[in-house]
Amino acid sequence: MQEITKIIHSLPVDPLTGSISTPVYQTATFVQDAPGEHRGFDYARSNNPTRQVLENLIAQLEHGQRGLAFASGLAAIDCVLKLLGAGDEIVAVDDIYGGSFRLFTHVYEKFGVKITYTDTTDAQNVLKALSPRTRLVWLESPTNPTLKVSDIEAIARYTHAAGALLVVDNTFCSPAIQTPLTLGADIVIHSATKYLAGHSDVIAGLLAIRDRELGDRLKFIQNASGGILGPWDSWLTIRGIETLPLRIEAHSRNALAVAQALQAHEAVAEVFYPGLPTHKNHDVATRQQRHFGGVVSFRLKEDSIEAARAFATATSLFKLAESLGGVKSLVCHPATMTHKSIPAEKRHASGVSDSLIRLSCGIEGAQDLVQDVLQALSVCLEPAATDC
Numbered sequence: 001m002q003e004i005t006k007i008i009h010s011l012p013v014d015p016l017t018g019s020i021s022t023p024v025y026q027t028a029t030f031v032q033d034a035p036g037e038h039r040g041f042d043y044a045r046s047n048n049p050t051r052q053v054l055e056n057l058i059a060q061l062e063h064g065q066r067g068l069a070f071a072s073g074l075a076a077i078d079c080v081l082k083l084l085g086a087g088d089e090i091v092a093v094d095d096i097y098g099g100s101f102r103l104f105t106h107v108y109e110k111f112g113v114k115i116t117y118t119d120t121t122d123a124q125n126v127l128k129a130l131s132p133r134t135r136l137v138w139l140e141s142p143t144n145p146t147l148k149v150s151d152i153e154a155i156a157r158y159t160h161a162a163g164a165l166l167v168v169d170n171t172f173c174s175p176a177i178q179t180p181l182t183l184g185a186d187i188v189i190h191s192a193t194k195y196l197a198g199h200s201d202v203i204a205g206l207l208a209i210r211d212r213e214l215g216d217r218l219k220f221i222q223n224a225s226g227g228i229l230g231p232w233d234s235w236l237t238i239r240g241i242e243t244l245p246l247r248i249e250a251h252s253r254n255a256l257a258v259a260q261a262l263q264a265h266e267a268v269a270e271v272f273y274p275g276l277p278t279h280k281n282h283d284v285a286t287r288q289q290r291h292f293g294g295v296v297s298f299r300l301k302e303d304s305i306e307a308a309r310a311f312a313t314a315t316s317l318f319k320l321a322e323s324l325g326g327v328k329s330l331v332c333h334p335a336t337m338t339h340k341s342i343p344a345e346k347r348h349a350s351g352v353s354d355s356l357i358r359l360s361c362g363i364e365g366a367q368d369l370v371q372d373v374l375q376a377l378s379v380c381l382e383p384a385a386t387d388c
């Protein structure tokens with residue numbers, strides 16, 4: 001059966017009423033038949049039927065044994081970190097999502113967890129960073145915002161040989177593009193806020209776990225800590241996932257068209273998109289991804305904050321906002337938005353130069369998006385544009 005058919009028909013019809021849409025069980029507790037005798041649900045932090053449909057769906061899509069749904073992507077990440085204790089170590093991708101960096105460094109380091117950051121695009125760097133105390137290797141591929149791609153299969157082998165677990169933040173891809181558990185990862189994380197829910201209208205996080213026993217440990221932590229996703233937000237996320245494969249195809253088609261137009265433009269210095277043959281890790285991306293995704297970044301020849309700001313305020317379809325993965329296109333200037341709190345030197349070292357711009361291509365018409373980017377670039381080329 002094709003993926004889209006499987007997704008749509010794996011969502012159960014409500015056995016009580018025949019409702020074709022998943023019912024929203026807006027309840028805190030469940031009436032018991034006798035003390036301790038219930039129908040699989042006792043208290044809605046532990047289990048909720050709407051959330052359970054979503055948890056089963058993400059497990060199926062990522063080829064895992066268990067799925068778990070959280071109030072945000074960071075709540076899902078926090079649950080995984082609670083597997084660790086003082087003295088344990090993490091080896092993480094160097095241009096990691098800023099929120100994960102903040103949680104690792106400003107919350108977990110004080111509990112005695114040590115984090116080593118390395119450029120994971122070379123799997124040998126991971127091998128060198130592993131120590132007998134390494135418990136987790138933490139990847140994002142492609143990364144944000146410079147879209148570096150790492151070889152998940154090779155890194156999984158090194159990680160397991162060292163007795164550690166491989167965690168992949170799959171937010172930028174979604175399971176419609178790559179399924180890290182099938183490449184050897186142990187845990188997949190999603191900010192479902194992005195492509196899975198897909199409409200920029202909900203904050204949600206998901207885990208998919210390859211092994212049932214590890215899944216049970218994480219389920220225990222989820223229930224003990226309580227950062228669960230509510231029933232309405234679970235429903236919105238399910239509703240989004242029903243059209244995921246269609247949207248991912250449109251996002252990827254649009255992003256490739258935009259990347260090609262940028263690459264051909266005289267005002268542009270460099271374009272970062274794994275779908276371009278010029279991308280440093282294009283071969284690995286082609287091997288492990290079915291599509292190349294909706295995010296494109298680029299640098300202007302005039303590498304200044306002012307030039308980037310002129311571009312980011314000249315687009316009309318691309319709305320100026322943080323986040324990505326929704327049906328509407330967004331433009332972001334990392335140096336003054338998502339990466340503002342990182343000192344300029346450190347930011348430059350990780351490839352986030354002053355004029356770097358990140359585009360999240362939505363599902364609008366490709367020609368309209370290309371047109372919007374070209375007209376915004378032409379503003380940057382005008383000699384009268386004082387900002388450029």
Ligand SMILES: *Cc1c(COP(=O)(O)O)cnc(C)c1O
Nearest residue numbers: 072073074097169171191193204
């Ligand atoms: C947004 C994002 C997160 C955090 O998710 P929230 O839902 O905002 O908590 C984690 N990882 C990546 C790669 C993200 O883009």
